[in-house]
Each structure stands twice: as structure tokens, then as C-alpha cells.
Amino acid sequence: MFNSFTALAEQQLSGQMLAESEALALLSSPDEDLMDILAAASRIRRRHFGNTVKVNYLVNLKSGLCPEDCTYCSQRLGSAAEILKYTWLRPDEAATQAAAGITGGASRVCLVASGKGPTDRDVSRVTDIVDRLKSDHPGVEVCACLGILKQGQAQRLKEAGVDAYNHNVNTSESHYAEICSTHSYEERVGTVEQSKAAGLSPCSGLIVGMGESAEQLVEAVFALRDLGSESIPINFLMPFDGTPLEGTWDLTPQDCLRILAMVRFACPDKEIRIAAGREMHLRSLQPLALHVANSLFLGDYLTSEGQDAEADLAMIADSGFVILGAGDTGPGSSSKVSIRRRGAGTDAAANA
Numbered sequence: 001m002f003n004s005f006t007a008l009a010e011q012q013l014s015g016q017m018l019a020e021s022e023a024l025a026l027l028s029s030p031d032e033d034l035m036d037i038l039a040a041a042s043r044i045r046r047r048h049f050g051n052t053v054k055v056n057y058l059v060n061l062k063s064g065l066c067p068e069d070c071t072y073c074s075q076r077l078g079s080a081a082e083i084l085k086y087t088w089l090r091p092d093e094a095a096t097q098a099a100a101g102i103t104g105g106a107s108r109v110c111l112v113a114s115g116k117g118p119t120d121r122d123v124s125r126v127t128d129i130v131d132r133l134k135s136d137h138p139g140v141e142v143c144a145c146l147g148i149l150k151q152g153q154a155q156r157l158k159e160a161g162v163d164a165y166n167h168n169v170n171t172s173e174s175h176y177a178e179i180c181s182t183h184s185y186e187e188r189v190g191t192v193e194q195s196k197a198a199g200l201s202p203c204s205g206l207i208v209g210m211g212e213s214a215e216q217l218v219e220a221v222f223a224l225r226d227l228g229s230e231s232i233p234i235n236f237l238m239p240f241d242g243t244p245l246e247g248t249w250d251l252t253p254q255d256c257l258r259i260l261a262m263v264r265f266a267c268p269d270k271e272i273r274i275a276a277g278r279e280m281h282l283r284s285l286q287p288l289a290l291h292v293a294n295s296l297f298l299g300d301y302l303t304s305e306g307q308d309a310e311a312d313l314a315m316i317a318d319s320g321f322v323i324l325g326a327g328d329t330g331p332g333s334s335s336k337v338s339i340r341r342r343g344a345g346t347d348a349a350a351n352a
């Protein structure tokens with residue numbers, strides 16, 4: 001076992017692989033050690049990514065109405081969550097949505113569609129959108145997230161100019177049957193491997209806080225390491241009302257930070273993204289997460305609202321980071337002092 005978190009970070013920086021016992025020790029460490037863990041994880045993050053944050057932007061091309069039964073998902077079969085439901089956006093609508101994120105600093109646009117997987121016609125719809133996006137924004141990276149792929153579909157996406165393919169394993173193989181019965185963990189892994197074989201950058205990550213044990217969490221992270229996932233979104237369960245995991249609040253902000261740090265120690269040079277649920281689970285500790293993760297989704301998620309994109313950008317700048325590809329815009333603030341109009345001396349309720 002390691003002597004200190006700094007020593008463990010040095011081990012990872014010298015190319016040693018994190019052991020299961022070390023990963024479990026990170027997850028079970030007391031809150032009083034948290035700042036030491038973050039400082040050590042931050043050394044690894046800065047060695048590989050400096051002070052940059054990669055900004056990604058989600059466009060939900062097709063929302064809701066999925067026949068699959070993933071328990072965490074607001075778009076699942078039987079979900080009573082009151083989300084937007086619509087079928088495929090047209091290429092011009094998708095391009096308009098993507099442009100908002102690119103203007104906000106996103107260097108990667110993630111095109112997502114609900115469902116088990118695309119038909120060949122769906123792949124054609126997406127390649128039309130990619131054509132449009134790449135001609136409007138030649139430098140932008142495009143990641144597709146369309147579910148489980150059939151033979152040849154990854155190659156078609158690659159030939160159309162798609163850069164990456166996202167398919168999250170979400171949880172460990174040993175926990176998978178608890179969260180979905182309509183497709184298997186193996187199918188998910190097969191799609192990650194298929195996209196990798198086609199030359200797409202594999203993006204695969206997790207949803208944490210779904211009742212998995214610490215051992216299962218480590219199992220899932222080590223599986224992502226073995227799969228060679230280049231970017232690893234870490235979602236924190238958003239327990240939508242109207243889904244089976246409604247009311248599941250298993251995470252503290254400190255747990256979230258320990259999990260992120262464990263992933264950083266296990267996958268030192270991979271893009272680690274704070275994804276859906278970061279606002280409600282990390283809460284006021286969100287900026288600390290940027291010292292471990294090097295990537296985020298800007299603004300809103302697939303079916304829920306995130307914090308304002310402006311607040312995301314301010315968090316990045318205030319924490320001393322710069323947006324990858326955008327250069328250093330320097331210190332400054334667009335905030336103005338708000339004159340108090342509530343509390344003492346007014347009829348409005350106080351801010352407390």
C-alpha cells in the first residue's frame with residue numbers, strides 16, 4: 001500500500017497501474033484526507049492537461065420514447081418524468097442548437113439520440129447533420145451517441161467525419177442486471193470496441209450513485225481503463241421523479257470528489273468529464289472537481305437543465321483554468337452589484 005497520496009500520484013505519473021486495493025483505499029478515505037487526495041490528483045491532472053478545461057456541448061437530436069428500460073433514465077419505457085419528447089431534429093435545427101454551444105467555447109459537440117440503437121436511416125440523418133456542422137464549424141469535434149451499433153455503422157460515422165463515439169458502460173458488469181433488463185453489459189462493451197476498431201475515439205463513462213458498491217465502482221473504472229476509453233464522463237445520478245431510481249440520493253459532495261479522484265488515479269491521462277448531476281451532487285464544491293477532472297458539459301443536459309452556461313464559464317475562469325482551444329481571456333467579471341430589493345426596508349422576503 002502507498003505511504004501518502006502524493007507518493008501514489010508519483011507512482012501513477014511514472015506509469016504504474018492503480019491496484020484495486022489502492023482504489024478502494026481512496027474511496028474509503030476519511031473526509032479529513034480529502035484535500036490531500038485532491039492535491040495529489042491535481043498533480044496528475046496538471047501534468048497531463050495543464051490548466052485547460054475541455055468544453056463539450058450536448059444536442060439531444062431525439063428525446064424520450066425509448067423502448068429500453070434503463071432504471072436511471074428519464075427517457076425509458078414507462079418513464080413518468082415530464083420531459084420533452086420529440087423525434088429527430090432537422091439538420092438546420094441541430095446546427096442552430098450546436099452553434100450556441102460552440103459560441104460558448106465548446107470544442108466538441110455531442111449528438112445524442114434516445115433508443116437502443118440507430119437504424120441505417122438514422123445513421124444517414126446523423127451524417128447529414130455532421131456534414132452541416134463540419135461545414136459551418138470546420139474545427140469542431142463531433143461525438144455521436146446513438147446507442148448500440150450494428151455492423152458497419154461505426155465505419156459510416158467515421159467516413160462522415162465523426163470524431164468520437166460515446167457509449168457509456170454506466171456501471172459494472174456485476175451490477176448491470178440491476179439497472180437494465182432490455183440489453184446487456186456485453187452489448188455496451190461491444191459497441192465501444194466496434195467504434196474503436198472503426199477509428200472513432202472511444203468515449204465511455206459512468207453513472208455513479210445507483211446503489212453500486214465501492215468494489216463495483218472500482219470494477220467499472222478498471223473495465224473502462226481496460227477498454228481504452230479516451231474520454232470518461234462521470235455522471236452523478238439525477239433521480240428523476242417518475243423513474244425507478246426516484247428518491248435515490250446516495251452521494252455526498254465529498255463522495256463525488258473521492259470518486260473523481262479515484263478515476264484520475266486509475267486513468268491518469270484520460271479526459272475525465274464532470275457530467276450530468278454535477279450541480280446537484282457536488283453543489284458548492286463543484287470548482288474543486290475541476291482540479292481533478294479536465295472537462296465538462298456546458299449548460300444543459302439531455303432532458304434536464306444544468307446551471308447557466310455563463311456560470312460554468314465563470315467557474316472555469318475563477319478557478320484559474322482556461323478553455324481548451326480558446327486561450328486565456330484574462331481576469332474580469334461581467335457581474336454587476338445588485339442593489340438589494342428584498343428583506344429589511346421592503347415588503348419582500350429576506351434572502352435567508
Ligand code: SF4
Binds near residue numbers: 067069074076
Ligand atoms: S439510457 Fe438510452 S437506451 Fe436506456 S432508456 Fe435511456 S435512452 Fe433508452
